[in-house]
Amino acid sequence: MSKKLHNDISLLSLLLLLSLSLLQTILAVEYTVTNTVPDTPGGSRFDAEIGVQYTINTVKTINQFIWKVFKQNSDAQRKHVPVLTVNITELNDGALGETGGDTIYISAMGIQSFPPGQARFEFTSLMYHETTHIFQWSGQGTAPGGLTEGVADYIMVKSKYYDPGSYTKPGEGNKWDEGYGVTARFLEYCDGLRDGFTADLNNKMREVYKDEYFEELLGKPLDQVWSEYKAKYANI
Structure with a gap:
């Protein structure tokens, strides 16, 4: 390899590293x-x-x-x-x-x-x-408010910075998108059906939210997933 070519490659590598560093700084x-x-x-x-x-x-x-x-x-x-x-x-x-x-x-x-x-x-x-x-992604505002609140509580619960004794218990609530603890516990249940479900759902909502995402990810319609979730905890 010629000295000039070696120097050109070294300069290109340096410029690439500087560009990556600048990109990280920008983002x-x-x-x-x-x-x-x-x-x-x-x-x-x-x-x-x-x-x-x-x-x-x-x-x-x-x-x-x-x-x-x-x-x-x-x-x-x-x-x-x-x-x-x-x-x-x-x-x-x-x-x-x-x-x-x-x-x-x-x-x-x-x-x-x-x-x-x-x-x-x-x-x-x-x-x-x-x-x-x-x-979080919210489908540019198309996701139900209860879902976005539930995802926010879901992260809080995952962090362990909450009081389990006073927090919503699995199976509580009347609607899947009731929000906060009710929806967070439902999302945990969905994670049990598909590892990483909540992350996958969030990432699907970058542009728009659709109920159909539940079926795409879990193989079941949303209403069925919620009904099965409620049935699981019915006698607790």
């Missing part, structure tokens, strides 16, 4: 946290017991956990979120947390209501749920 998520109400009881408790740095570190961990559970191993599979913002603020609708765009809003009053000594645990549990809303 990396930046995390910002702002306490907009530091003088309120909840805002003050956030600063004293949780803190900005803990929140940033926690959201990074949650982000990686979500990608792992969703089996999204490449940037092409993931929702592109350049900047994820967390605002500690006042929510006037009674919610503990909400999302809008790529921003998570956490209620300062909610933080104030956390049991003594449990602020970080309760906050982290809430962040698993809300961060999932940022990164």
Whole structure:
């Protein structure tokens, strides 16, 4: 091999590595946290017991956990979120947390209501749920709201940051898309029928949601899956 050819290959390799590094930098998520109400009881408790740095570190961990559970191993599979913002603020609708765009809003009053000594645990549990809303697919808004809430709770349950004693039990609920714990437990059941079902369902919902996805993945219509699920726990 000539010296010129060797140098050309080395230069090409260097440019490729630089390009990959630049691409990773472009697609990396930046995390910002702002306490907009530091003088309120909840805002003050956030600063004293949780803190900005803990929140940033926690959201990074949650982000990686979500990608792992969703089996999204490449940037092409993931929702592109350049900047994820967390605002500690006042929510006037009674919610503990909400999302809008790529921003998570956490209620300062909610933080104030956390049991003594449990602020970080309760906050982290809430962040698993809300961060999932940022990164999950929802069929561009066509998925039932109860399903997206159920997927968010499903991630929270997988993380173990929840209270099993007070949480929804398998088989509870009246509709598969009732949301939160009811739907999360149903999704767990579906995982038992097909390993990785919830991740596969989420990834199918990138563009649109269809009930038919259940039959495609499980070989049974959605109504039948729900009926069999309810029957399994009928006498418990």
